[in-house]
Amino acid sequence: MNANKQFRVCAGVVLSFEMMQGYVMLMLHSDALHDAAPALIACESFAAADVMLGGDRQSIVLGRLHICMRADNAVDVFDWLQRRFLAAGGAR
Secondary structure, eight states, rough: OOOOOEEETTTTTEEEEEESSSSEEEEEEEEOOOSSSSSSEEEEEGGGGGGGOOOTTSSEEEEEEEEEEESHHHHHHHHHHHHHHHHHSSSS
């Protein structure tokens, strides 16, 4: 999978990001079966205004998807996305 960054949601589930022009493509996929290609669970594109950290700081809202992070920290995902949007010319 050609993604700019990956975060582990929980065992067997990976959150991948690919930076596009003005928005981000999110792919949530399972890599639990080591002898098979990753299975796509959900896909969403969103802009900087569509990213919110959950009130519990363990979840993140990306477009229409609310993802509860159990392995990597939601704050790390949020901070990485904010830096990427700023590097791409600021929030759009």
